[in-house]
Amino acid sequence: MGDLLEYLKSQQNEMLKMLQTLVEIESPSLEKEMNDLLGKKITEIFLSFTGGTMEIIPNQTYGNHLRGRWGQGDHQILLLAHRDTVWQSGDLLTNPFRIEGNKAYGPGIFDMKGGIVQGIYALHTLRHLQINPNCQVVFLITSDEEIGSPSSRQIIEEEAKKSDYVLVLEPPMYDYGALKTARKGVGMYKLKVTGQAAHSGIDHQKGKSAIEELAHQTLYLHKLTDYTIGTTVNVGTVNGGTRGNVVAAEAEAEVDVRVRTQAEFDRIIPLIENIVPAIEGTRIEIEGGINRPPLERTKEVGNMFELARNIGKEKLGIDLVEVETGGASDGNFTAPLAPTLDGLGPVGDGAHAVHEHVLIQDIPVRSALLGYLIEELARQKRHS
Ligand SMILES: [Zn+2]
Incomplete structure (x- = not known):
């Protein structure tokens, strides 16, 4: 040779x-x-x-x-x-x-x-x-x-x-x-939260804040991170609201998910895709999925x-x-x-x-x- x-x-x-x-x-x-x-x-x-x-x-x-x-x-x-x-x-x-x-x-x-x-x-x-x-x-x-x-x-x-x-x-x-x-495998999601706008001074109680809802979901998603098994969930961008004196009707976020195994994808995907709003009267739409296995x-x-x-x-x-x-x-x-x-x-x-x-x-x-x-x-x- x-x-x-x-x-x-x-x-x-x-x-x-x-x-x-x-x-x-x-x-x-x-x-x-x-x-x-x-x-x-x-x-x-x-x-x-x-x-x-x-x-x-x-x-x-x-x-x-x-x-x-x-x-x-x-x-x-x-x-x-x-x-x-x-x-x-x-x-x-x-x-x-x-x-x-x-x-x-x-x-x-x-x-x-x-x-x-x-x-x-x-x-x-x-x-x-x-x-x-x-x-x-x-x-x-x-x-x-x-x-x-x-x-x-x-x-x-x-x-x-x-x-x-x-x-x-x-x-x-x-x-x-x-x-x-x-x-690691990569998942990518976009979350769109819809709430109810209201004047924050006059009608605050009538509003349903999309930002507050997204804050709940951000904490929920970040708690799915588990370094011991190599799983990370990261809300990387957030956008929402229109003005300081308006209860936000809309908010959205981009989410990056990384896992070591397909089995972990199978476990974690339903936990993300079947997300339930924490605030009554708000709605969440989720787009995305596995980008790379x-x-x-x-x-x-x-x-x-x-x-x-x-x-x-x-x-x-x-x-x-x-x-x-x-x-x-x-x-x-x-x-x-x-x-x-x-x-x-x-x-x-x-x-x-x-x-x-x-x-x-x-x-x-x-x-x-x-x-x-x-x-x-x-x-x-x-x-x-
Ligand atoms: Zn390269």
Whole structure:
């Protein structure tokens, strides 16, 4: 077996140049043209570096999604990435791609253009060393993850269903690159409370305050938080009333719910959706539901992590750790359909922040991790 790490280390400068190319084509989620331009560049690179094929899945509103295919075999491994960023067009002017010491900076470099480069190089290296894992790799590069994947979710789920394993190239946690073996599920609700308006000086007793009702419900919802089981319920915004001297007829709130397991969703959803007004004469309407299912640390996810940890120890000289996060990714969509290991992107920090950066010398290491993972997982068929 060829040494992936050794080869990738020799390619560090080329990897960095590729990363610069991707960072310097800005790709805000809502800018279709810019996203398509980057998609074109990635397609070009993918074809020439991996020898695979690329299918462009057209999209009316957002950037076209990309479905790369590489290798041949009896089963499928999904590499999952997105190329859109939370940055705006022009942010590159004030926050350009640059190298400072052992770090490379730029919009989207960590979340997650670095992951795309590592993915392409992992496949490139397997090919270069003539390692042919017995699997087909599907490399999805979507364009709307940062806005909740409205147009890519279906494609992601379809491919996850066909896959034995899913590897997500999202950033890891902390400066030691912890992998993500659990992500909380997310529920989103909007509460609309209707009361009865009245002059607060003349007719106060005739009013039914929507604000008072919402205050009751806010306390009720917040009491559903239980850190011991990882459940949080957060009323994140409240709006209501018209003037100081009017009993408020209307109030509304946005609520964010995070849970570790689908079972907890099943328990807590009725407690939210069947909310009962505390004040007679007020009415509550609730809209919303589950936005992303949880990525649960199943036994199979645990096995994937153990495999990664062994590769880290034996072949890369790194000590990988795993963490749970409350933040969601497209890995939440794949997790109920196939075992998913997330956080395989570059080591760095500052996702969605101006100090967003990656650690340069870790780029080849993480790319090698990915290559070895593909090679090993290809041997571990889950079903025929
Ligand atoms: Zn991301």
